[in-house]
Amino acid sequence: MNRVAAWFDARLGGGAWVRKAMRKVFPEHWTFLLGEIALYAFVVVLVTGVFLTFFFKPSMSEVVYAGPYAPLRGVRMSEAYASTLEISFEVRGGLLIRQLHHWGTLVFLAAITVHLLRNFFTGAFRKPRDLNWIIGVALFALVMFNGLFGYSLPDDVLSGAGLRILHAITLSVPLVGTYLASFLFGGEYPGEDIIARLYSIHTLLIPALLLALLPLHALVLTWRQTHTQFRAKRLSNAQVRGVPFYPAFAAKTTAFFLFVFAVIALLATLFQINPIWLYGPYRPSVVGAGSQPDWYMAFMEGALRIMPPWEITVFGFTVSLSVLIPALIGPGALFTGLALWPFVERWITGDHRVHHLLDRPRDAPIRTGIGVAGVVFYGILWMAGGNDVLAHTFHISLDTTTRFFRVAVLVGPVLAYVIAYRIALGLQARDRRTLTSGVETGVIVRLPAGGYEEIEAPAGDELVAALTPPDPPVRPSRFNTADWRRAVAGSRADDD
Structure with missing residues (x-):
């Protein structure tokens, strides 16, 4: 191995960089595995x-x-549908690969979502990682x-029902919607x-963009910025603080890759997903219930x-807000807001410092509140997507579920x-009490006057370091929003 490495180093160089990279330290906290x-x-998605x-x-x-x-013999269908049936029933291992691909995509998106939330709530998007945050948001949109x-x-x-919605969304684009729909679909729907x-x-x-x-996002900028x-x-x-890339982290991450693949393989093996043979080929006149x-x-x-x-009419053109707002303006505002949040928070707090240490969510209450509000907003819309299933399952009116979600959102x-x-x-406030009064020990003693009191031990250095919030940044005097300074920047709040 040494001779092979020396051969490549003599022709390509970079040996010193590789030796340094092998010693790079990786943190061990479980959230970094997301x-x-x-x-x-x-x-997994790429290979399948x-x-x-x-x-x-x-x-x-x-x-x-x-x-x-x-059940489908003699039925007219597109070559796309027929080839998918061929993959599922005639290609050796084809159905397993299809399900690996589908489950892998779902796990991929779920991991991106949780990883993005972790970075948001801990403030990992702050300088110098704001560019990497924007790339992460772009990756999320592309994968979705x-x-x-x-x-x-x-x-x-x-x-096909999803394509019908995609066609309606394309048509809703003002002025050019009909042209875009005709170009994308190759004529009338x-x-x-x-x-x-x-x-x-x-x-x-999109795979080319993802591969770039x-x-x-995951290697170059992270490696450069620590x-x-x-x-x-x-x-x-x-x-x-952590372990070196080689051999400790390399062995750990290899095992973790095998664990991730094993979970996706078990999902693909044991849980059926997207059984297209049960749905049948697409017909514009058919929409499946639920x-x-x-x-x-x-x-x-x-x-x-x-x-x-x-709907509104502008210069003789009818604009369908019922499609334009939820399908184009809403998602556009969501991803734009996510991408711009590091700069918005920096402008509000006046914090232009470099941050390599993370906040706990409690150290930035306003950021945490906004993040939780966004999660709830998404969750309510997610449940509203099944309002017909909820109405049927719980035997309530479909109009009632729709009105409920309009208020709840x-x-x-x-x-x-x-x-x-x-x-x-x-x-x-509880952290401040711990820092000033100590840690509960569970030991109760009786006082000379007859009362009882718990003995508290002083907080250790590690606990003090973890509970102490970061110092607030120096803000320009033109900002008088002290609550933003305390909450978003992570300083101690005066009120409980």
């Missing part, structure tokens, strides 16, 4: 996707099915829409070219369902913000 789950799930491209035919030309699945496009490729009834064009986007364009941005870590004794912005998209698109489905049927985030904000302040 990004690794996303990375390894992407590897390459396998599926060998057999999938992205064509809407009609054929008559004559394969082994008896690529999942939607891949979900639409089999051309079954369920994915459902057109002849939509599957082939989605296939090109799904397998070429993901290493930049890792964040939680506050502890003898830690500062200039120090990282049709639901994958979980990551359910928030948009819910927004479309509860949005009132508003406005009231719920406000209540969530207030509750999260007050809980964070209460936890800060």
Whole structure:
């Protein structure tokens, strides 16, 4: 191995950099594994996707099915649907690979979501990682829409319902909507070219962007900027505590990749997902009852369902706000707000310092309240995407569920913000009591006067370092919002 390494070093150089990289320290906190789950799930999706491209035919030309699945023999269907049936029933291991690909995508998106929330609530997006945060938000958007496009490729009834919604959203774009829809679908809905064009986007364009941005986000910038870590004794912005990349972290992360693959493989083996043979080929006149998209698109489905049927006329053109707001303006505002949040918080707090140490959510109550409000807002829209299923399951009126979600989507985030904000302040107060009074020991003694008292031990250095909030930044005098200074910047709040 040494001779091979010396051979490459003599021709390519970089030996000193490699030796230094092998000694790079990686933190051991479990929350740092969330990004690794996303990375390894992407590897599974990429490998299985390459396998599926060998057999999938992205064509809407009609054929008559004559394969082994008896209930569909003699049925006219597109080549895309027929080839998906072939992968599922005739290609050795094809159904397992399909399910690995689908479950891997769901795990990939779930890991990205939780990883993004972890970075938001701990303030990992602050300088110098604001650029990396923007790349992460872009990755989240790209993966979400690529999942939607891949979900639409089999051309079954369920994915066709999603394409119908995509067509309506495209038409809702003011002025150019009809032209965009005609270009994307290749004519009147459902057109002849939509599957082939989605296939090109799904397998070429977006994967190329992901392959460029993901290493930049997960490896290059993270390696250059060092890792964040939680506050502890003898830690500062200039120090990282953990294990070296080789051999400790390399062995650990290899095992973790095997664990992630094992979980996805178990899901693909034991839990059926997207059985397109039960839905049948897509027909514009058919919509299955209880049709639901994958979980990551359910928030948009819910927004479309509860949005009132508003329309406006501008210069003789009718604009459908009932589609434009929930499907385009809403998601656009969400991703724009996420991308700009590091700069908004920096402008409000006046904090332009470099941060390598993370906040606890309680140290920034306003940021935490806003984050919890966003999670509740998303969760309510997610549940609204199944309002028909909820109405049927609990035997209540569909109109009642719709009206409930219209109110809840406005009231719920406000209540969530207030509750999260007050809980964070209460936890800060408890930390101050621990720092001043000590740690509860559970030992009760009787006082000479007859009363009882618990003995408290002084907080240790590690606990003091963890509980002590960071110093607030120096803010310009033109800002008089002291509550923002204390809460967002993580200083101690005066009130409980």
